Amino acid sequence: MLDRETLRKIRRIQIRTKVILESGIGGAYHAVFKGRGMEFAEVREYTPGDEVRTIDWNVTARMGAPFVKKFVEERDLTLLLLVDVSGSQEFGSRYLLKRDYAAELSAVLAFSAVANHDRVGAVLFSDRVERWIPPARGRDHALRIVRDVLAIQPAGRGTDLAEALRFAQRVLKRRSIVALLSDFQATGYERALGVLRRRHDVVALHLVDPREEELEAAGLMAFADPETGERFVADTGRADVRRALAVSGLAAARQTFKKTRVDALRLSTAESYERPLQGFFEARGRRR
Structure with a gap:
């Protein structure tokens, strides 16, 4: 039984997604992900x-x-959403939680697939595969994916992106579209990503919160990893420390995408994803 807050979020996402698809993203999806x-x-x-x-x-x-x-x-295409539901996705400084932002993106992608008569499935993961939703067609199925992204209570706290990528490789029997929705606060996934990229059309949607990019100068501050719980102290009064904390994870992810030749789009929870996502699809379509 879904709680009232989750039901409210689902309804809001349904309304917003309908408006966004009518604005052109659905057509951009069709153009960039072509049939056989x-x-x-x-x-x-x-x-x-x-x-x-x-x-x-x-x-x-x-x-x-x-x-x-x-x-x-x-067409006869399959879209597989790999959605990070780990502890770090519950972070939100002033805007949406990254989990809620991922749910909206999942809705836009899933309903774009449905509108183009494609199948859509999902792998929800933390440091393990939390839920496997096999690909199928239809709005009710797409809505189930959105509902599960919002409502799931993951057993794990950390992120094992490599395991999720290997799982996708095992369950996908034919070439598919794979969309990764994560903050990529993980390590050791480069090889698995490269293997998946060689067989499938992979895109990465890198979700970040503004506070993860712009730390304030507040002197000595205690930090805690949202996934491992490990605590450490850093001097945020030093500009070099602030920059290092803010960019280290982002830079590592960018380097991984570059090495594996995966097209990636960084999205901030403080901003609408509509225009960046459509531009990303259109730019990708022009290169093909």
Whole structure:
């Protein structure tokens, strides 16, 4: 049974997602994630504006009038969402929790897939695979994914991204689209990411909170890792310490994406993802 707050979040996400998809992201998704090819649909009479190369000359000769072949895209695609639900996703300094932000992104991607008749599934992970939702079609299935991202109570606190990537490699039997939604506060996942990238179309959505990028000068401060619980003290009065704390994790993730040739988009919970995500898809589409 979902609590009232989770139900409220789901309803808000449904409304917001509908508006966002109508703004063009759904079309951008379709353009960047193409199907396996074109499938013959029918032959029909030529109309002005049809390309000459689509004329079926055999039928044209037989009928005494120009006819063209019509093709439709053969998609049959699968989108797999790998969603980080570890302890660090519960962080939110002034805006949305990273978990809530990931739920909204999951909704946009899942409903874009549904609108394009693609299957969508999800792996929710912490330091283990918390939940496996096999790919299927339909709005109800997409909504189930969003609900589970919001409502799951993970057994683990840490992040084992490598295990989630290896799990995806095992369960995906054919080439698929894999979207990683995480703050990438993990290590040791480069090899698993590279292996998955060689077989599948992988994109990374790197979720960050503003406080993780911009630390205030407040002298000696105690920090605690949200996943391991390990505590340490750092002098935030020093600019070099602030910079090191803020950028070390971000830089490591960027380097990993570069080495594995995974397209990545950094998204701040303080900002709307709508325009950056659409721009990311459009730029990616132009390179293909």
